[in-house]
Amino acid sequence: MSDKHSHPFTEITGGRLLSAALYFIVLIILISFLDISLPPNLVGQCLLRSLTGFYCPGCGGTTAVRDILHGRPFKSFCDNPAVLYTLYLLWLYTASFIVSKVSCGRFSAVKVRPWHFYVLVALILISWIIKNIILLLTWGAE
Numbered sequence: 001m002s003d004k005h006s007h008p009f010t011e012i013t014g015g016r017l018l019s020a021a022l023y024f025i026v027l028i029i030l031i032s033f034l035d036i037s038l039p040p041n042l043v044g045q046c047l048l049r050s051l052t053g054f055y056c057p058g059c060g061g062t063t064a065v066r067d068i069l070h071g072r073p074f075k076s077f078c079d080n081p082a083v084l085y086t087l088y089l090l091w092l093y094t095a096s097f098i099v100s101k102v103s104c105g106r107f108s109a110v111k112v113r114p115w116h117f118y119v120l121v122a123l124i125l126i127s128w129i130i131k132n133i134i135l136l137l138t139w140g141a142e
Helices: 014-033 047-052 061-069 073-079 081-102 114-137
Strands: none
Touching: 061 073, 061 081, 073 081, 081 114
């Protein structure tokens, strides 16, 4: 970089961005076809769940990621909707950034807005409340 004030991405060409995107897509496709089954003791037990018996706001996150990698988006959404929403935003921002760079600025990249964060927090809280209500309603049924 010749100018000390230039942004680090200004020297990345569209071809390099497309190559990186293609490598990433191939990696995700390969991972999704592999049988990834984590041993239960590797992930560990949720501290809040083990102390109180209730789910924490992040419960189901690891399972949701595994479901996404195995091509089960609906099950992933049921396990923890914040994971699917976060992956969607990541894809949206990455794709729009690549399009912006390849088009030399003719198309602008999607910007992070505060409401994106508010939706994420709402998904986490609503999912947490629903899971614990279901847990309370089925507590003696086990």
